[in-house]
Amino acid sequence: MSHVEVEHVTKQFGDVTAVDDVTFTAEEGEFVSLLGPSGCGKTTTLRMIAGLEMPTEGAIRIGGEDVTDRPAYEREIGMVFQHYALFPHKSVGENVGFPLKMRGVPAAERRERVAEVLERVRLPDVMDRSPEELSGGQQQRVALARALVFEPDVLLMDEPLSALDRVLREQMRVEVQRIQREFDITTIYVTHDQAEAFAMSDRVAVLDEGHLAQQGRPLDIYESPQTKFVANFIGESTTLSGTVADRDGKRLLETDAGVTFELPAAPGLADDRMTVYLRAEKLGISPDSSGATNEFPATIATTNYLGEKTQFFCTLADGTELVVAEQGFTALDAYDAGDTVYVTIDPADLVVARDPGQDESNTAVDESVA
């Protein structure tokens, strides 16, 4: 039994289905991220766990107890809001002490516990200040302290770092993770930032338009995406679909884009429609053909030098777009727009999946051309 269980939860707002039959779990002490693009239902899911929104269907269990019909104030939940929601009319100490006050903890003990938790989030000596006087990062810590001070069953966070600038965001990532480990608290964390989700989480649940697309360790999500959406949302990749054929004892995928791949010892029968996801950073690029397996020509449309990596936007013979990314690339001068290059991929790095459907791949091509 998992500590937090979200089971077949659906939420409708009038005609809009914000969350559609979502099921996922978080183990005791685990850090689980809800990841997905804007509007996919992350916040709604989190709010249902918090009790701020009642599911239309489905059940939510925390610590084995069904809390589906309990209001927020009867669940033991610590929540950090996107803009922290620190009370401007209360001091930092009163803010952090608020959950204790609601639980009838006497003032003296309250002060002690507030001081202790502020120490643990490394923010001593701000007790009597107003939260508005603090910096973004400090407010973040106060919000965390306030959510943790009453030792709740679960910690929920909704894009808590999105209001910070980039450098601070990356520092706070580490800090939030440290605090979460130290308090050893089951955490569900909402973000639309893949790097953030991967860096912090034990497991990630990817949401796509209200559906759960996949839940798994970051490694699994990245290396074996189960849907086209996951493959495309996590990192940059190119999707090519085609038909499986057996030739000379090799299993080949003849894609509609005209490129043939040698598949690893993969499942799938001959004549099956299969799809490969080509991760941009797993593709190699070279001006000359080396005759290696899984090598195919492409034309450079644009190169994008980003410092730590360089992106090549290429087109295949039939016009399909392809992204190649090289780490620490310096030989920029050898590649110009319009050049023909040879792209390779190790068969082991091919992510192969069942073709999600002919229609879908067609629309995808249209979008990328438009």
Added chain:
Amino acid sequence: MSERHQRAADSADRTGFERYRYRLWTGVLRAEPVLRAIQALKRRERLLTAVQAGLGIAWMAVFLLAPLAYILALSFWQRGAGGVVVQEFALANYQSILLEDVQLLGWQIGNVYLLILWQSLKFGFLTTVTTLLLGYVPGYFLGRTQSKYRSLLLLLVVLPFWVPLIIRYYAWILVMGNEGMVTTILGWVGVESGGFLYTEVAVVTGLVQVLLPFMILPIYNSVAKIDDEFVESAKTMGATPLRAFYEVTLPLSLPGISAGSILVFILAVGSFMAPALLGGPANSMVANLISQTFGESFDWPLASAMAIVYLVVLFTLITVFNRFVGLEEVFGE
């Protein structure tokens, strides 16, 4: 197919005439003189703003501050025979309204001015407390509701302003009078009363019904500004809805409460029509007394002194209130 392509196809179908008209208009709008005129207007914008602000300030100076200065001067001058003003500096007016019993229209009941000033402040206070008690709930509701009828409800709050004040007070006479609605309804349940007109109750209830929007609107405004996240975070921390209201919403709506209270208090204390129409002779307020002194006794200097004392008292009260609540918070942002 993308929308963009669709639109491109549409435009290809345009008639030749439409295309011609389009080109003509862009031609006109991009012509050098037109562009220059627009630029010039834009540059003048700051000048225009300055002129507008200056007009406002000038208006205040001419029509408010200047008369006030004149009244201040008047209050130190004396009334001569037949109501003429004698420009002779003396503190006699202040002495008479603050320290002496005044004889006015046959009243000889101690210091009438101070009594009436006290009564005005009392009416103002009663009106403020009553409007606050009656106005908080509608203001809160309007501020929190997601209903699509919110703007309609807000319109209903200000709708009474469309009816001239005097008509509303006359209507209130019909409600409170001897044969009025209240008496009739009370009669049905067996309570005999001779109507409430020309009493304190009539004046205060009349003021309350007229001034209620001035309490509701600022409260609505400050409640609407409270982010849902505050209330929700209080709930996740274990606060019941009632507790969350007391701990979060109420203190955060304090600016609206004080703005509304100050507005209603000032308007109520200075009211003229309510005591004149709904109150009896014993329910007169400062504005009535001053008006009588100006208009019936023709003692302009004395009336001016009354006005100045009234202003000073009101100003002092608001400053004290400010100390406790913080007016910057009320009118800031």
